Amino acid sequence: MASFLVFTSYIVVIFCVSNGYINGVDAARAFFVFGDSLVDNGNNNYLASLARADSPPYGIDYPTGEPTGRFSNGLNIPDLISKELGSEPTLPYLSPDLRGKKLLVGANFASAGVGILNDTGFQFIEIIRIYNQLDFFEEYKKKLSVIIGDEKAIRLVNRALVLISCGANDFVNNYYLVSNSLRSRQYDLPEFVNYLISEYKKILRRLYNLGARRVVVTGTGPMGCAPSELALRRGPNDGCSTELGLAASLYNPKLFQMIVELNRELGSDVFVVVTMDVNGVFENEFVETKKACCGQGPFNGIGLCTLASNICQRREDYLFWDAFHPSEKANKLIVEKIMTASTEFIYPMNLSTILALDSKINNVV
Numbered sequence: 475m476a477s478f479l480v481f482t483s484y485i486v487v488i489f490c491v492s493n494g495y496i497n498g499v500d501a502a503r504a505f506f507v508f509g510d511s512l513v514d515n516g517n518n519n520y521l522a523s524l525a526r527a528d529s530p531p532y533g534i535d536y537p538t539g540e541p542t543g544r545f546s547n548g549l550n551i552p553d554l555i556s557k558e559l560g561s562e563p564t565l566p567y568l569s570p571d572l573r574g575k576k577l578l579v580g581a582n583f584a585s586a587g588v589g590i591l592n593d594t595g596f597q598f599i600e601i602i603r604i605y606n607q608l609d610f611f612e613e614y615k616k617k618l619s620v621i622i623g624d625e626k627a628i629r630l631v632n633r634a635l636v637l638i639s640c641g642a643n644d645f646v647n648n649y650y651l652v653s654n655s656l657r658s659r660q661y662d663l664p665e666f667v668n669y670l671i672s673e674y675k676k677i678l679r680r681l682y683n684l685g686a687r688r689v690v691v692t693g694t695g696p697m698g699c700a701p702s703e704l705a706l707r708r709g710p711n712d713g714c715s716t717e718l719g720l721a722a723s724l725y726n727p728k729l730f731q732m733i734v735e736l737n738r739e740l741g742s743d744v745f746v747v748v749t750m751d752v753n754g755v756f757e758n759e760f761v762e763t764k765k766a767c768c769g770q771g772p773f774n775g776i777g778l779c780t781l782a783s784n785i786c787q788r789r790e791d792y793l794f795w796d797a798f799h800p801s802e803k804a805n806k807l808i809v810e811k812i813m814t815a816s817t818e819f820i821y822p823m824n825l826s827t828i829l830a831l832d833s834k835i836n837n838v839v
């Protein structure tokens with residue numbers, strides 16, 4: 475049941491940034507976000523979805539102290555990137571507040587529980603599958619055109635930063651959801667990984683065709699080390715899950731390869747891949763890297779995070795907030811890495827390099 479009600483996500487990010495003039499106002503670069511619970515700012519609040527984070531103690535460290543639908547005790551990765559851009563956080567696309575001038579900030583289309591495949595996350599009932607997120611993006615562009623005109627709308631989108639996170643749920647909430655799953659009978663693991671990567675490539679191409687020109691794509695991170703996986707299928711000596719570790723070790727290099735290929739085909743570094751090895755990188759930054767701050771059962775990795783759960787006192791000591799998701803402090807460290815790390819973490823360049831590069835280009839235009 476635990477993995478049933480969970481919505482992971484690790485990292486494939488897409489970034490597009492801009493520093494353009496919109497209607498004579500020096501607007502910050504717009505920001506668009508796609509994918510799963512790692513980056514959902516609250517779209518699922520508006521759906522009949524089982525994958526939701528709109529009850530306490532979610533949001534306990536958010537500026538308002540209230541739950542917002544973010545799968546974090548506080549800020550999530552998109553919030554922290556918005557800060558780097560000098561922008562307010564992106565609103566969920568389904569929020570009634572996303573209209574008028576707010577559209578110029580960008581939008582967040584992400585929905586907890588989704589994966590690359592359409593059959594991933596069916597158990598959450600209502601989610602916005604990735605193709606629907608792209609359909610909403612098309613709809614968004616039309617709304618934007620009405621406000622600022624076609625030409626400026628296209629420019630805003632071309633100059634935007636885009637972040638996309640998906641893939642982990644295709645393993646956790648599909649292939650490995652139950653033993654002997656439909657997908658695991660259809661494909662062995664290497665075949666499934668190849669299938670995911672080829673489907674993901676189509677999604678990224680569509681994003682490009684819709685005007686995205688700087689897209690940060692996150693890898694899955696060490697999926698097998700999340701508290702839920704430690705609770706359900708830990709390896710020897712309370713180590714990470716061997717099968718999910720194997721899945722990540724097959725998927726992430728293939729993702730990297732696909733991104734390199736795609737950029738070559740497009741003749742430009744549109745896509746930037748983040749290799750999200752959270753545990754390895756942040757081991758020394760936390761007192762507790764295995765157990766979730768909020769949850770129950772072994773490693774606090776079973777079931778949902780609610781007010782009835784164990785909740786840790788010092789949230790900044792924990793790598794994981796709940797059974798699947800990083801704590802705010804972990805999100806801060808991840809975004810710091812995205813900004814400044816070397817090509818081993820983010821390839822072919824880090825976000826501060828991208829921002830510097832693109833602001834030069836955009837100032838010339």
Ligand SMILES: *[C@@H]1O[C@H](CO)[C@@H](O)[C@H](O)[C@H]1NC(C)=O
Pocket residue numbers: 591592605673
């Ligand atoms: C998922 O659904 C979309 C649209 O509904 C479709 O275009 C796409 O081919 C589907 N993907 C797979 C792998 O079947």
Ligand SMILES: *[C@@H]1O[C@H](CO)[C@@H](O)[C@H](O)[C@H]1NC(C)=O
Pocket residue numbers: 813814815816817823824826827
């Ligand atoms: C990443 O960013 C930092 C600081 O912003 C910069 O000094 C560094 O050279 C960059 N690294 C790479 C590999 O581009």
